[in-house]
Amino acid sequence: MTDFSIAEWRIERRREARPAARFIGLGAALAGAIIVCGMLFLAAGAEPLKAFASLAKGSFGSLRATGETLVKATPLIFTGLAACVAFRARIWNIGAEGQVFAGAMFAYWAQHNLGEFPALVQIPVVVMGGIAGGGLYAALAGLLKTRFSVDEVISTVMLNYIIVYVLSLLLLRGPWSEAGGFFEQTARVDRDATLPMLIAGTRLHMGFLLALAAAVLVHLILTRTPLGYEIRAAGSNLRALDVQGTNTRRLIIVVMLLSGALAGLAGVTEVYGVHYRLKAGAVAGYGYSGIIVAILGQLHPVGVVAAAILFGALLNGATLMQIETGVPSALIYAIQAILLLFFLAGWAMCNFRLRRTGRV
Amino acid sequence: MFESFLQATILVSVAAATIRIATPLLLAALGELVAERSGVYNMGLEGMMLMGAFIGYLSAHQSGSLWVGVAAAGLTGAAMAAVFAFMVITLKVEQIVTGLAVNLLGAGLSTYWLRAAFSDSGQTPVIPFFENVPIPVLSQLPVVGPILFDQKLLTYFAFLMVPAVWFLLFRTRYGLIIRCAGDNPKALDVKGVSVAAVQYAAVVFGGLMAGLGGAFLSVGSAARFVPDMTNGRGWLAIIIVIAGLWRPYAVLAATLVFSFLDALQLQIQGIGIAIPYQLLLMMPYVVAIIALMVRRSRANAPAMLGMPYSRE
């Protein structure tokens, strides 16, 4: 009996993606996302190339534009790091959105009640307030998970919705509402509480440096400390950690505290670095974008900073794009989601390969 | 005498509103129930509902037919679910992250498209909305008539889907297969049944139902589209499935609890009781967390829920 084998192709999953394959996969994902964006431009009746060009000009076309891009990137670095820390431990903190609110609110509460002090006192109070507010609000979800086994995905999403109403309650005819004001917002904050500017001619503020410092700190924690060891281990095998004597309940709370604290700082930079007053519009949206930033940055602090600057550029450039081409700036949020989907798919597809096999 | 009559009418109107408000939640929750029974956590429900609401509105506006809108909404939900299914079943991407991406896509795309389509008018045009269809005879019954039998067709459909989904899951051959996929997919694989095919079908069904739920919000009752108009209903539907212990009738009960709270809230606002409206609006989310806290067992959860199946 002759054993003849006919070549045929089969798609197989591989155990480890090779770096080259990963690079190609991500490149293809980027190309795919750009093509879909181009189609969305066309759908809005704009020339894609012109729209991309004005997007680029709006984000990096001048010193002022570049500074503004970094201003927009700042809260995204914080929320991206927040997601990065939690996701590394496979704790799905989807609540950065609400934790940004909580950080801003706690910081405002502390600073508001402090009274007039020099900047040297007020700024640390504001920063610590953001850390405490975001951290505690996240720890609440951690507590719900460890004490009542409430899934953190769902509890953090619910907490995101709840805090929006809490803020609204405090702002609208509440204790924080601006005297005689019509909008749901506080009065302007004390000048000495605001974050100092860095470069003349831009609005770039100290918060950006804080964000970079936070990225370095997170990187050190993850790679060099016992806590980082536990975070990475939890992301791989929580049970083994438990069996070998780590208090994993406490670890979950600690991770949530850390993640929430980072998110809370985003609230501080927006209120005290950009808008100088507390209102929902100042702090909304960064939490969800931060999750995309974290994943595009491959859950690595350096990647998070890079992805945050890219997203900052998109947000910033969109305004000019809308003026020049009439493409609604809301497109940016669609683009973010499309990028995420393509990257997830591209990343996953690196794990597949075509293989030539003999016929059985 | 007059007082008690007033109370009675308020009760009837709260009850009728409960049934109406339950419709989108019930549709989405029943779809999610089937998807989760097959082992897939569809965390993209919110985005599918929202996109269904938008496309439903847009199609109804363009075509002038509400039913075209409803059909388009269902198809939109199903199409998004197919993308989700490809990502999590075929590519085995993390279900939570993919779901989030789908949600953000729904929010971003619907807002962008809305602005792009109606930028000139500034305001989104209002379309006609579905009228109530009283069922002859039954709607004349005292009390229960106006509550149960004077509703929109989609509402009747949603409530009829409860026994239908129950029958599908617990009385048919396919139901057995779907539940097996959620509890032990390998037991299907060794029988030569494709686990992926079962899960694709269940997830796409879930998306279709979520799209219909979205359509009820825009085409069915509001007669317009507002960005983020689902406002967490997709997430509430997921919670309802958990609180309903993955059983159709318990899911119905959980849906009614949440929609009763919402209806009550509307009524309280309507008669001007001095409670800040924010407290009323946040109530469903607080109750959702409490519901998950008091739920004692996950014994009914599909054993392999959320875990992608692969042979090796």
Add this chain to the structure above:
Amino acid sequence: MASQPRLSVRGLTKRFGALVANDDVSLNVEPGELHCLLGENGAGKSTLSSCLYGLYQPDHGEIQVDGQPVHLRSPADALRAGIGMVHQHFVLVPGFTVLENIAVGTGSGWRFDRAAAKARVLAICQAYGIELEPDRAVGDLSVGGQQWVEIVKVLYTGARLLILDEPTAVLTPDESRKLFAVIERLKADGISILLISHKMAEVMQSDRVSVLRRGRLVGTVRTADVTRDDLTTMMIGQRIAPASRSSDGGGVGGAVLSVRGLSKERQGRRVLDDISFEVAQGEIFGIAGVSGNGQDDLFECLCGLAAPDEGSFSVAGAEVRASSPADVAALGVGYVPSDRFRDGLVGDLSIEENLVLGQHWSARWRRGPFLDRNGLEKNGRDAIAGYSIAATGPDAICRRLSGGNAQKVILAREFGKADRLLLCNQPTRGLDVGAIGFVHRELLRKRDEGCAIVLASEELDDLFALCSRIGVFFRGRLLKVLDRDRTSHDEIGRLMAGQESVVAA
């Protein structure tokens, strides 16, 4: 030969990367034959059966059923060809009834015809003398009962060739006797059985035996023509000396571990029932029993992971109560869990990192707030050398290690921790002969250092080679503690089946 063989495999080769799991394997199974596939762990038996059931696709070779070539791309193809398989680890849905488990995925159309399915299941049961209640939930059945569900499930699909993958690994001797009685009736009906096993007593009941060694077929022989020793030689390669019994280590000091009246309930079932025993310094105390009879629960209590409902235990005189794994480890206790990749290792961390798992906060592995990288690396190198771990270096990721090397990483860590007491649950499970020998030597070395050791194993050879006393677990009870030198495999085997009375008589 006049009749066509039921199954004919020609030159089947299957590779996983560089590893050749099956190398040019050819064999025939005749209608009505009980054909045994014999080989050590890792010899390629499971890979071959997975290829026959369409779970893996071979790289080369041909498979014929009743003379017809078949391409088995999925279990669906295998079922169509009349091949059915009972997996070593059952694939059942605990919440489904027996009937639902058997019928799911069969039939066509929307309707699930419960009555017809039930009639067919009962007919199969009657034909082959199997006792099953179709409407009971599978989760309530004993392990033996679940095995019957698996077998009926395969027969229900109309299979004419049954692959049984180590079916008796979890059965009591009595249950496996029943299994072979059923197999006789299946054979009489012309159904072929391919039995995968490494238990000689079962292998000798077959018609023919095919022996695999390191992925290659050593040969196929008629069972009547050979002896057990012949088969062992074929399987292992050269005649090995019978497992040497360790020189006596009856314990030189006082009790290190004393367990008093430990009881635990889980989901309304008593998984530990009044367990009491003591282990002395320098003693290895063996625990025999079919898995799932409470051993895992005992170890989870002893290592601090779970709290017993009643009773207590002490380590070196210190009472341990309502504790955590960290507290127990602080007493100088090491724990080698049975599921090493689930409980023992963090797959995505490196060897050097896994070696300090649980001690990563200790000052020994820190420099200020940071982990001492150099110390970790040196410790990793030492362990790799000392335990001859095959790895590219201390920074190799543990997920990619083989079972034996992964186990060595755990041993290196836990032996270092265990100053007084070492808890080992199934330390040799799934390891090859070389690695088993290594584990034996290390356990004896640890014992000679004066450590008390609790060793649970399903392999009686492990226990007889290492332990001075052997306790037998059955349904959560410690039936009896026997002196190694005054008992036999048979006696322990009967106790493992719960036949206390036989022993007493």
